[in-house]
Amino acid sequence: MKRRSFLAGATAMAGASALPWHLALAADTPKPGGTLKVAYASDIHAGRFTLNREGPPGYETYWVSNNIHNQLVTLGTDYEVTPDLAKSWDVVDKGKEYIFHLHEGVKFHDGTDCDAEAVKWNFDDMIKRAKKAWVYVYFNLMESASVVDKSTVKITMKEPAALLPALAGYFGGVPIGSPTAVDKYGEKWNRNPVGTGPFTYDESEYQPDRLIVLKKNPNYFKKDAAGNALPYLDRIDIQVIKDPLAAMTALRTGQIDFLQRVNPQHVPILERAKGLVLETAPERMPLVCFMNMRKPPFDDVRVRQAIGGYGLNRKQIAQTVFQNRATPLVSILPPGVQDYLDLNEMYPYDPEKAKALLKEAGHGPDNPVEFELILNNDAPFFSDAATLMKSQMEKIGVKIKLTMMDKPAFLDRFLNKYDYQMAMEDFGALVDINQRSVSFFRGAKSNYGGLESPKIEELTMAWRREPEPEKRREIAYELQRTFAQDMLWCNITGSPYFQAYRDYIKGYHFMNQLYVHWETTWLDKA
16 A cells, blocks of 8 residues: 655645646656546535536535536646636736636537637626525625637726635636537536536436446647647546445455545555555545524524534544544634634533533523434444434433435535534535635525624635735634634534545546546556
8 A cells, every 4th residue: 555645735826837737747658548437425416517606516526527627727736726728817906807818729528619708608607696606705806707809818806806716726616618508408507517628428328326427528628748638548437336345345356446535444454455545635624513503403602612612522533433533623624724723722522511501591401402413424434423423412411313314415405405403514625714715604505504794704805805824814813713702613523535546547636625637647557
């Protein structure tokens, strides 16, 4: 077993890389062709590929979309803003305008031009949908997109503000899809994605709960440093294997090449296995217990502080569920994210204090707090953590009903209908605290917890307007303290992320859940 890990750098605010990471020449000569066999634990979302214009699709769908679509800019392996459809850009008047210079001659999978008009259409569509688009809150300072010429697009902001991090790293920002295809497929446009990316998708080849197929785009616009056409692979077959033990066995026996997510409890086994590479990095995603503040019991701050604060033994969950591979976490940010602030001392494990807060809120043996905790079967540790949490809550007189479901059904209740009291999920690999702000704004589609805080909104907008990193850091610290004070967001631990693959896979760049790109991946085998 080869094991790799890396530390993250900061995300750039402006500029352009001289040589994007995805064009770098591999140490060995890449071999074109072949099929990469991948295992997912969950199927893609029923809503499929929405270009971020509707509700969130879930990571499985998002990772597929990463390989169908491009953006104006993306992230490099050190989390710098890197060219994608835009080969360069200019930041004008401290961020009042952004001018993007596009690669010329780029075609969508349907053969139509990906030019300035097409890019403008995508941004216009985002602005038109406004709060219906779950990522719109990142772009609420955007005023307009305009065509300068066929290969130049100008984004005008309402006021100077950071834009590049959101475009590059926040859940894919604004993926660029074919306007012609959206019009052609009508209501079924999200099941027939037509991008510019290295791979194509055909809905007719999709087998629900079994197989997702991606095929090489023979007209992809990118080449490697030696001028070779990308992608190298002919095809990617993504199998849905819900049993984590079966998925691990399939990897070890060579039935699959790539395991998208490794159960942390299987890490010691894979560390000893021959012929595999195990990838990890500092936690960028937290394990969250969302408390729906729209309804009882979590509309009461005392209940939130009791259950999400003093009554929750985070250290025990980190030790028992993750074998000390996770960090106990009170802050809204995990430790691998820029400007993380350790706030664990604000809520030491104190069952007696939790009981006192519940009593003050009118709860006790004759009127216990009772609620449903929904979770999904995407990761086995969800069940382990929820079961342990249920046991901890019993010690303070709280009763939890655990409801397990498939991930698509879970996402529908949690993200679309807000039909829950508490929901457990490892939610959102992050670049910085502004990326988490997708859930901070009143009335936004992505305000899943029912947050109502003008102060948090003001701090978030101040972060976006502030150009100085040190001042942004202080704003990020204040945001983290504000969330923790009233337990407006209940993180349990960091959520360590592991991927594993056969050692004949080359050219793959681990991005710690932020992206999964296969455009430079190749198979070093006969």
